Amino acid sequence: MGNDNYKPKPEHKFTFGLWTVGNRGRDPFGDATRPSISPVTIVKRLSELGAYGVNLHDNDLVPIDATAAERDRIVREFKQALDDSGMKVPMATTNLFYDPVFKDGAFTSSDPRVRLYALQKTMRSMDLGAELGARIYVFWGGREGAEVDAAKDPRDALKWNREALNFLCEYSIDQGYDYRFALEAKPNEPRGDIYLPTTGAMLGFIATLDHADMVGVNPEVGHEQMSGLNFYHVVAQAIEAGKLFHIDLNDQKGPRFDQDLRFGSESIKNLFFLVRLLESSYDGPRHFDAHSYRSENEEGVWEFAAGCMRNYLILKEKARQFDEDKEIQALLAEIRNGSGEEVEPLGAYSREKANNLKELSLDRAALTSKPLPYERLDQLTVDILFGVR
């Protein structure tokens, strides 16, 4: 595919979950439209496309009822595929949502025995992830939610979630796994409402954990857009808080069911500012948690994977163009330098500073009359994105 600037390489750190290119096209109203693709084939094909690694839920690789011998054989073959291709496993996670046992939650199930089973399953999955070299562990609470609020006090759900994560942080430390935990939010689907529905809610929750230092967030584009939020702003807050430990890249056509679309296929301007931000302040994996349209065959799946990485690299090139554009940079300087006079940064509080500020003469009319050339600035941005500048 054409320009070498858009050719994915392992140094770009693009990763895909086994479940993403392995998605068989099932949806709530239709059966699979594609055959399975084995994890070994996924590793090989993604490596050929220029990806850096793959991520997995425990049961993407090891069936939930596999015997110990079957587990070891599967892991051995998978590790061989990783060695043969040089592909990495930066992230692992647990499937705490597919098996019916989790029908009313995993860590937040009202049944303490289900909560114990969820912890047991997660520890075993953490062991697998560590064996494959993962240093990031994602928690997506897809079943941690409710349809009937009479059944559960959300404060109990928070308490049980905290209890589980505190225990698992201790387990990671005790085992010497050195994991960084990344909490992934989603407002609903599959539950009517999911607890901790946004990345902002997760940031507030992390502050209440015993080992808050080893816990960050894994924001997903579509999940925040399902709530009508600006994903670029969400990620900027996570970075500013030092908590962007991982990221799930995909796309979404505004507030509706979770579409997990190819990255860059819908929200061009928002994802342009996201890529520009990531390239300047995040060095972790660029993980695509997305899947091809249900209508695609296997070749379409690989087109989808190539398209995710290509769109990221196109937007990265556009960001460079934006930052080197003299007219844009001049407009930004004009907008950011206020009314032209030097203004001291506010700095720490003092009574003297407060009294001086209360007496400071500020001409409200003059402040109001300052031009803000946002139409020109945004049009230049759009010109770059349209490829006409």
Ligand code: DIG
């Ligand atoms: C869905 O967006 C969730 C699950 O696929 C997985 O647990 C997590 C990891 O990226 N994302």
Ligand code: MN
């Ligand atoms: Mn999703």
Ligand code: MN
């Ligand atoms: Mn995700």
